[in-house]
Amino acid sequence: MTADALLRVEGVSAGYRDMTVLHGVTFAARAGTVTAVAGANGAGKTTLLKTVLGLLPAVAGTVLLDGAPVTRAPVAERIALGMGLVPEGRGLFGTMSVADNLRLGGRAAGVRGAALRAAVDAALAPFPDLAAKLNVPAGRLSGGQRQMLALARALVPGPRLLLLDEPSMGLAPKVWSELLVLIRRLADEGRSVVLAEQKIRPVLEISDRCVVLQRGRVVYAADAGSEAAERHIDSAYLETAMDPGSHHG
Numbered sequence: 001m002t003a004d005a006l007l008r009v010e011g012v013s014a015g016y017r018d019m020t021v022l023h024g025v026t027f028a029a030r031a032g033t034v035t036a037v038a039g040a041n042g043a044g045k046t047t048l049l050k051t052v053l054g055l056l057p058a059v060a061g062t063v064l065l066d067g068a069p070v071t072r073a074p075v076a077e078r079i080a081l082g083m084g085l086v087p088e089g090r091g092l093f094g095t096m097s098v099a100d101n102l103r104l105g106g107r108a109a110g111v112r113g114a115a116l117r118a119a120v121d122a123a124l125a126p127f128p129d130l131a132a133k134l135n136v137p138a139g140r141l142s143g144g145q146r147q148m149l150a151l152a153r154a155l156v157p158g159p160r161l162l163l164l165d166e167p168s169m170g171l172a173p174k175v176w177s178e179l180l181v182l183i184r185r186l187a188d189e190g191r192s193v194v195l196a197e198q199k200i201r202p203v204l205e206i207s208d209r210c211v212v213l214q215r216g217r218v219v220y221a222a223d224a225g226s227e228a229a230e231r232h233i234d235s236a237y238l239e240t241a242m243d244p245g246s247h248h249g
């Protein structure tokens with residue numbers, strides 16, 4: 001499984017100034033697949049995605065893209081190598097139009113001119129609803145459309161690895177299931193999608209693999225559809241529910 005993985009995370013520890021959150025996290029994600037990262041509130045999902053992209057430094061372990069270590073590479077270099085992140089809360093500019101938000105996604109990654117126009121068009125292809133709203137301020141879109149815009153913006157530089165942090169946030173269940181179908185399609189086109197969610201059940205339906213985090217440790221990393229995945233998810237969430245001191249919020 002790991003030999004031809006697009007992303008490999010090996011023994012990664014990371015966290016904040018006075019607190020290690022991730023402890024020796026190991027998993028791999030292949031092109032053309034969806035990897036669900038499950039874990040209760042505070043388990044370390046956001047910390048993991050930020051460490052993969054380089055927003056947080058790994059204090060131990062290695063992050064590899066296509067077999068090459070990027071652990072010390074700055075964020076911009078990882079983006080240039082094919083990583084993209086849709087952050088929790090989406091990070092859109094509400095007063096800017098859909099088109100400007102998309103262009104910004106490309107420019108931030110160094111795409112300009114005719115290449116930028118082509119990249120924006122390509123990123124819009126999976127989202128016809130958005131293509132019809134190019135001049136609308138992002139803040140006036142519905143929640144589902146805003147999440148589509150955040151996804152499309154991340155697609156502009158042409159990432160091969162798409163990291164999605166809590167994309168269901170604020171979405172009605174029906175909108176969320178529609179978005180999951182789109183996310184699956186993004187993977188089927190050849191990308192590797194790593195999707196962190198607290199409410200993981202609907203995500204498992206479109207996922208190939210599942211990584212379960214419990215207090216910053218991987219307690220399961222294998223098939224998304226197995227009974228073992230279910231068991232580990234149940235026990236990880238149950239333990240957190242029974243021991244509120246182990247998490248926050």
Ligand SMILES: Nc1ncnc2c1ncn2[C@@H]1O[C@H](COP(=O)(O)OP(=O)(O)OP(=O)(O)O)[C@@H](O)[C@H]1O
Pocket residue numbers: 016017019021039040041042043044045046047048198247248249
């Ligand atoms: N900027 C920060 N500074 C210090 N500690 C932080 C910071 N961000 C998160 N933490 C702590 O790191 C731990 C893991 O948080 P993280 O956000 O990675 O969890 P999560 O699994 O993504 O949870 P959620 O579902 O709430 O987003 C928590 O204990 C949290 O309090």
